[in-house]
Every structure is written in C-alpha cells, then in structure tokens.
Amino acid sequence: MSASEKTAAGVSTLTLHLHLLPQDILVEILSKLPAKSLVRFRCVSKFFYALIVDHGFGVLHRTLSLTLPSKAAxxxxxxxxxxxxxxxxxxxxxxxxxxxxxxxxxxxxxxxxxxxxxxxxxxxxxxxxxxxxxxxxxxxxxxxxxxxxxxxxxxxxxxxxxxxxxxxxxxxxxxxxxxxxxxxxxxxxxxxxxxxxxxxxxxxxxxxxxxxxxxxxxxxxxxxxxxxxxxxxxxxxxxxxxxxxxxxxxxxxxxxxxxxxxxxxxxxxxxxxxxxxxxxxxxxxxxxxxxxxxxxxxxxxxxxxxxDGGRLAIIYVHNIGHLFNMVVWTLEKSKGCWEKITMIIPFKFDLYRFTTNHAGEIVLLCIDSKQFFILVCNLKSEVWRKFDVGGVKEFxxxxxxxxxxxxxxxxxxxxx
CATH class of the missing domain: 2.120.10 (Neuraminidase)
Incomplete structure (x- = not known):
C-alpha cells in the first residue's frame, strides 16, 4: 500500500470513529482543534463541512480561542x-x-x-x-x-x-x-x-x-x-x-x-x-x-x-532625560472616568508599535542597534518582561x- 493510500485509509478510519460519537462531544472535540486542521476536515464529509462552516460553531471556536494562550499570537x-x-x-x-x-x-x-x-x-x-x-x-x-x-x-x-x-x-x-x-x-x-x-x-x-x-x-x-x-x-x-x-x-x-x-x-x-x-x-x-x-x-x-478586563486604554510612551515612561489611561465605564497609571520602562529602545496579548498585557515592539525585541507589561503587577525575537534576521x-x-x-x- 502506498503512502497516499495509507493516509486515505487512516482518514477514513478516523472519520468513521468520529461519526460514532455523540454530536455534542464531536463539536467539543472539533472546537479545540487548530483552524488549519478544521479547514482540511471540511473535505472529509458533508456533515463535517456543514458543521465547521456553521456560524454557531465559528462563534464557539472563536470564544475558546480567546481563552487559550496557545491559539493567540x-x-x-x-x-x-x-x-x-x-x-x-x-x-x-x-x-x-x-x-x-x-x-x-x-x-x-x-x-x-x-x-x-x-x-x-x-x-x-x-x-x-x-x-x-x-x-x-x-x-x-x-x-x-x-x-x-x-x-x-x-x-x-x-x-x-x-x-x-x-x-x-x-x-x-x-x-x-x-x-x-x-x-x-x-x-x-x-x-x-x-x-x-x-x-x-x-x-x-x-x-x-x-x-x-x-x-x-x-x-x-x-x-x-x-x-x-x-x-x-x-x-x-x-x-x-x-x-x-x-x-x-x-x-x-x-x-x-x-x-x-x-x-x-x-x-x-x-x-x-x-x-x-x-x-x-x-x-x-x-x-x-x-x-x-x-x-x-x-x-x-x-x-x-x-x-486586561476588556477596558479601553490610551497608551503614551515618552522619555524624560534618560528614562522611558509609559502612561496608561484606562476608561472605567462604571465610574464614568479615566484612571491613570504611570510606569518607568527599565529598558532603552526605539519604539515601533503597540498591541496587547491574550492576557490583556501591553506589548511593545522595539528595536535597538542590533535586533527587534518585545517588551510585555502586566498592568496589575507593573512587571516588565523582555523577549528577543528569533527568525527575523531578514528584518x-x-x-x-x-x-x-x-x-x-x-x-x-x-x-x-
């Protein structure tokens, strides 16, 4: 049996076993799979295709992805x-x-x-x-x-x-x-x-x-x-x-x-x-x-x-002398006002852009004379972490x- 025939046989066996599962368990299993795998699974059968392209399933998969660090980037x-x-x-x-x-x-x-x-x-x-x-x-x-x-x-x-x-x-x-x-x-x-x-x-x-x-x-x-x-x-x-x-x-x-x-x-x-x-x-x-x-x-x-917590925030980074400061204003809807936090950034850098990660921490993409790196700030603990970035030498x-x-x-x- 060729490699392609073995693969096809394996997929058929997997499909048979999955179809034997109750639908609620099957939905739970599939909702935790990576999106790339689910795209391939759409070709398995009409049932799989109908389930994976369903709006309700898409919303479920999206909701789980929001809570799983491995699915965020x-x-x-x-x-x-x-x-x-x-x-x-x-x-x-x-x-x-x-x-x-x-x-x-x-x-x-x-x-x-x-x-x-x-x-x-x-x-x-x-x-x-x-x-x-x-x-x-x-x-x-x-x-x-x-x-x-x-x-x-x-x-x-x-x-x-x-x-x-x-x-x-x-x-x-x-x-x-x-x-x-x-x-x-x-x-x-x-x-x-x-x-x-x-x-x-x-x-x-x-x-x-x-x-x-x-x-x-x-x-x-x-x-x-x-x-x-x-x-x-x-x-x-x-x-x-x-x-x-x-x-x-x-x-x-x-x-x-x-x-x-x-x-x-x-x-x-x-x-x-x-x-x-x-x-x-x-x-x-x-x-x-x-x-x-x-x-x-x-x-x-x-x-x-x-x-963190889904709050809207204004972020401002500036330097005073040799120190970099980050000022964060968060909108507290329940109070109807902005609250301010000021932190010293314990690194020197040229700032490129901001975003947040899956945990609601602030992410700064920075560069020094040698390479790109990432700074991550946890607003609750006011702790900074630094990560070098590999695989980007062509940057x-x-x-x-x-x-x-x-x-x-x-x-x-x-x-x-």
Whole structure:
C-alpha cells in the first residue's frame, strides 16, 4: 500500500470513529482543534463541512480561542526599506506566539513567516490598518481594493469596489468589526472628501453586495487620520474606537470616536485634558486650512488598546532625560472616568508599535542597534518582561511607519 493510500485509509478510519460519537462531544472535540486542521476536515464529509462552516460553531471556536494562550499570537507586518520611497514594496508578515518560547534559548520567541501573504498586490504599503480577532482588513488608500483575510487559514475575500463621486479625489480608511447581534463582520469605510467633509459607508460580509452609506453625527470625524497607523484604532466587544484629531475648537479639544457595529452609530468619548497637554505636538492647528496637523511622533507614541478586563486604554510612551515612561489611561465605564497609571520602562529602545496579548498585557515592539525585541507589561503587577525575537534576521532597520502589529488568534469563522 502506498503512502497516499495509507493516509486515505487512516482518514477514513478516523472519520468513521468520529461519526460514532455523540454530536455534542464531536463539536467539543472539533472546537479545540487548530483552524488549519478544521479547514482540511471540511473535505472529509458533508456533515463535517456543514458543521465547521456553521456560524454557531465559528462563534464557539472563536470564544475558546480567546481563552487559550496557545491559539493567540501577535501579527507583525514589515515593509522593507527602499529607495526611492515612492516605489511600493510588498510587506513581510510574521506571527509570534507567546506560548512557544525557544527551548534552547530562554527568553527567545520565534517568529513564523506567513508566506501565503507575500507578494499579493492588494497587500501593498499602507493598506493594513484594521484587525478583529483573527481577521485583518487591508485596503489601498483610495479604497479601490479592500480585502479581508483570515490569518490562520489564509482564506480571503475581496469586497466590492468602492465607487467615488468626488471630483477632488478622496482618501479612505477601512475598519473591521464584529456585530454580535447578527454574528457577522462589518467593514466601516470613512471617505474623506475635503478638510471637514467626510462620508461613511458600511458593508456586511457575506450579506451586502455593495457599500451602504450611513448617517452620522454632524461633528467632523477624522477617521482617515488612522489610515496609515495600525495602533490608532481598536475593536472591543462590537465597538470600533479611534482617535479624532479634527477640531475647530480654540483651544483644541479632542476625543475618541466609538462606532457601534451593531447599530452602525457613533458616540464620542472626551480625551482627558491631561493627555492633550502632555505633548506639545497636539497643539498645532493650521488656521488657514483649518486642518489639524499631527506628527509621526504623536501617532507612533499614542495608542488605543484593549487591556486586561476588556477596558479601553490610551497608551503614551515618552522619555524624560534618560528614562522611558509609559502612561496608561484606562476608561472605567462604571465610574464614568479615566484612571491613570504611570510606569518607568527599565529598558532603552526605539519604539515601533503597540498591541496587547491574550492576557490583556501591553506589548511593545522595539528595536535597538542590533535586533527587534518585545517588551510585555502586566498592568496589575507593573512587571516588565523582555523577549528577543528569533527568525527575523531578514528584518531591515526600517521606518516606524512601515511596521504594523496586531493581536491575532486562531479563527475558523467563515467570512463569506
């Protein structure tokens, strides 16, 4: 018997035994398998296919993945440095799992290359700026290509092309969120027409055939400001949060926009005055164009994250003299206020991006003169851990704006 025949016989035997199990036990077993294995199991039988693509099973698998460290990771996308910078270059994608420490080198995490994402035209510079669970949303700045991809399985879908009616050109930002009511993912598209003219569109994955324009508050929303920066938006429990640096107030007052995916409606959360006063970069306004200008420094050092307990947090990293400080404001909804924590970071580094891990700890992707490394901070204990990153020798010393980092997890939920 050949190797392929033995494999086929083994699969048939396994299938027979699985079908003999009660359905509730079978569902429990399958829900704990990796997404890649489940994708292969869909080909076993019609029953398996129907079960694995079922929305209820996808939600169950997603819920378990949120609680299992082995199914959680961070996704890093790096665009190789190049000259001239106007020439686009395809990014390299890696995942790092905190439960897979290198046994030969304690304190070393191994980065795994996601080769199936390399070289595809939709994944060019500046297009990755949104994530939800294990899905990422990629789009070109002009919105003519929008792709949603499952990091675990490699499944991807291209969304309908966005139709523009602005004679002055446009700039878009696509943000992904999960609607817990319909159990569907939605993409919010913010389309900037001019300094204070924006339109807002939504598309429900697997349902809508075209983009739907939605009504929004008359307050101007600068959603496009997060288009090039992965750490300025976050999805928490069916709400997409992002900064709004657009204001006509004098002195300026900024806030966070909360977009509820289910109702497709906006609300606003004031940013603590202490945040805006902590950096002089947040004070400049171009009066002639009525456009607020913020620097790369501000966008790189300010982040919105979901920290321990599902709380929304503003993170700010800065250095005073030779010491690096991290200031964290967490939103306590029950108290209706922000609470502040300040910590000294016991390392020297150049900061690239922020995210969080499966435990709600803050993760900083940093670089020194030699290599990339990761700092992890537990907010409760205020303890820092440092991990070197292996398998990334091909990483160039690149520009911070060319790096993206997200929390991700094993995910079999169908996006079609």
């Amino acid at each position: 961070i996704l890093i996308a790096i665009i190789p440095s190049r000259r001239p910078r106007s020439v686009p270059s395809a990014p390299a994608y890696y995942t790092i799992n905190f439960s897979k420490e290198n046994p030969r080198r304690p304190g070393m995490l191994q980065a795994d290359r996601l080769g199936y994402l390399d070289g595809d035209e939709p994944f060019l510079k500046g297009c990755l700026h949104s994530s939800s669970d294990g899905l990422i949303c990629l789009s070109r700045p002009n919105g003519d290509i929008v792709v949603v991809c499952n990091v675990s399985t490699g499944q991807r879908i291209s969304l309908p092309r966005f139709q523009f009616d602005s004679p002055h050109g446009t700039k878009t930002c696509a943000l992904l969120g999960f609607d817990s009511q319909s159990k569907r993912y939605k993409v919010l598209m913010i389309d900037r027409r001019s300094c204070f003219e924006y339109k807002h569109w939504v598309l429900t994955l697997g349902v809508d055939k075209s983009w739907r324009e939605i009504n929004y508050s008359s307050h101007p929303l600068d959603g496009v400001g997060c288009a090039g920066y992965s750490d300025t938006s976050v999805h928490i429990d069916g709400v997409i949060y992002f900064y709004n640096w657009l204001t006509r107030d004098d002195p300026p007052s900024f806030h966070i926009v909360a977009f509820e995916v289910w109702s497709e409606s906006y609300s606003f959360i004031p940013i603590p005055a202490e945040v805006t006063s902590s950096s002089p970069h947040l004070r400049s306004i171009d009066a002639s164009g009525e456009t607020y200008h913020y620097t790369d420094f501000v966008l790189r050092n300010f982040a919105l994250l979901q920290v 160039p010393i690149c520009f911070p704006e060319d790096v993206r980092i997200y929390k991700t997890m094993d995910h079999v939920f169908s996006i079609e």
